[in-house]
Amino acid sequence: MKERNGCNRVPYGWIFAFLAPTLVLFSLYTLYPSVASVMYSLFDWNGFSLKGKFIQFGNYVELFHDDLFWNSLKNTLLFLLYAVPGRFLFSLFLALLLTSAICPCKSAFRTLVFIPVVTTGAIIGTIMTLVFDPGNGPVNLILMRLRLIDKKVFFLGNADTALATASIIWIWKWTGTSLVYWIASLQSIPNELYEAATIDGANTFQRFKAITFPLLVPFGLVILVLTVSDAMKVFDLMLTLTGGGPFYRTEVMELFIYRHAFTASVPRIGYASAAASLFGGMFIVITLLQSMIRKKGKEQR
Numbered sequence: 001m002k003e004r005n006g007c008n009r010v011p012y013g014w015i016f017a018f019l020a021p022t023l024v025l026f027s028l029y030t031l032y033p034s035v036a037s038v039m040y041s042l043f044d045w046n047g048f049s050l051k052g053k054f055i056q057f058g059n060y061v062e063l064f065h066d067d068l069f070w071n072s073l074k075n076t077l078l079f080l081l082y083a084v085p086g087r088f089l090f091s092l093f094l095a096l097l098l099t100s101a102i103c104p105c106k107s108a109f110r111t112l113v114f115i116p117v118v119t120t121g122a123i124i125g126t127i128m129t130l131v132f133d134p135g136n137g138p139v140n141l142i143l144m145r146l147r148l149i150d151k152k153v154f155f156l157g158n159a160d161t162a163l164a165t166a167s168i169i170w171i172w173k174w175t176g177t178s179l180v181y182w183i184a185s186l187q188s189i190p191n192e193l194y195e196a197a198t199i200d201g202a203n204t205f206q207r208f209k210a211i212t213f214p215l216l217v218p219f220g221l222v223i224l225v226l227t228v229s230d231a232m233k234v235f236d237l238m239l240t241l242t243g244g245g246p247f248y249r250t251e252v253m254e255l256f257i258y259r260h261a262f263t264a265s266v267p268r269i270g271y272a273s274a275a276a277s278l279f280g281g282m283f284i285v286i287t288l289l290q291s292m293i294r295k296k297g298k299e300q301r
Contacts (some may be wrong), residue, residue, distance in 0.1 A: 034280065041274035047267045059274035069275060071248055072256035075163060076232065079252060082167035083231045088224055091175045095182030096208075110183075114176035121173070125240025128169050132156050156242055159249045166234075166241050166250055173237070174230060178223060185219035186212070225290040232283065253279045 041059055045052025063069045094113065098106050116124060132139050134154040143149045155165040189212065197207045235254035238244070244251035244259065251259070257279065261272035 037273045037276050037280070039273075040270050041277050043270040044268075045270045047261075047269040052270055055270075059271045060278075062271065063274055063278070068248060068251070069256060072251050072253050075248075075250060076252045078163060079167055079170075079234065080228060080231050082164055083170050084224070084227050086167065086171045087175055087178055087231075088220075088227055090171060091178035092182050092220075094175065094179050095186055096212075098179070099183060099186045110176075110179070113179055116173040117176040119173070121234075121236035122240050124169065124173050125237045128241060129156060132165060157246055159246050162242050162246060162250045166238060169241065170231070170234060170237060177230070178227060181219070181223045181226070182216075185216055185223075188219075189215050221293045222290070225286065225293050229283070229286050229290065232279075232286070253282075 040052075042054060042056055043052035044055045044058065097103050098110060103109070131137055132155045134140055134152045134157070139155070140149070140152040144152065153161065155161045193211050194207055197211060202210065233254070234252060235258065238250060238252055238255060239258070242250040244255040253275065257272045257275045260268045260275070
């Protein structure tokens with residue numbers, strides 16, 4: 001059918017029909033759990049009784065006096081400090097290498113780097129516990145052969161090295177994602193700029209400083225925010241690697257929530273929901289920051 005002005009009528013009915021499954025699933029598995037978590041945070045509820053005791057903001061007050069909560073927040077921030085710059089810079093280095101003319105077998109190397117991305121975190125964590133095993137793990141054997149260590153080190157069981165080791169494993173797993181972002185960003189830079197700079201006598205470093213770096217800044221800001229967001233979702237990997245140990249030194253916020261909600265002798269769903277609500281608030285801040293940075297990046301381009 002056509003309207004009086006001759007334009008085709010937009011089939012809103014079909015649009016909503018196709019969107020309906022997504023809206024239903026989003027409401028059931030994202031919207032409702034988020035709202036319910038905030039509601040449960042106002043109750044002292046173990047998850048088994050029909051209803052809990054309404055304590056208003058009591059769970060939040062207790063959280064602010066819980067040393068293990070602050071410990072989990074500190075571990076989360078430390079993990080971000082270790083993992084985000086490492087993944088950001090390492091993936092940029094690989095992208096520059098793979099887009100240069102000196103790197104052979106680029107396709108094969110990209111595939112090898114991206115394989116860990118499509119492997120689940122639980123599997124990666126299980127394998128890495130064997131790789132870093134102090135008994136027969138290859139990491140200790142190689143380091144001892146190279147005489148970098150005098151005796152075997154329990155990297156994932158040592159309180160001083162567990163979080164840093166988990167960060168290295170996380171960087172290795174997710175570098176492929178950032179690599180794709182960087183390569184797409186580098187390929188968007190016109191080759192004519194490099195050709196003109198080469199004719200003017202600029203060397204590799206000068207071309208990077210004058211052309212590549214300035215044009216990558218808007219993309220880099222977005223990639224940085226996406227990396228921070230990814231680094232806050234390490235539950236499956238950390239659970240299989242360390243389970244939050246030793247001595248809560250790797251218990252990030254997600255593991256703190258999981259411990260109180262599911263593994264405690266007496267589950268505290270309300271308390272865990274309060275922690276989850278605060279953690280969700282951190283995600284909202286990251287998302288808003290991401291939107292602001294994307295907008296700024298588009299304006300600069």
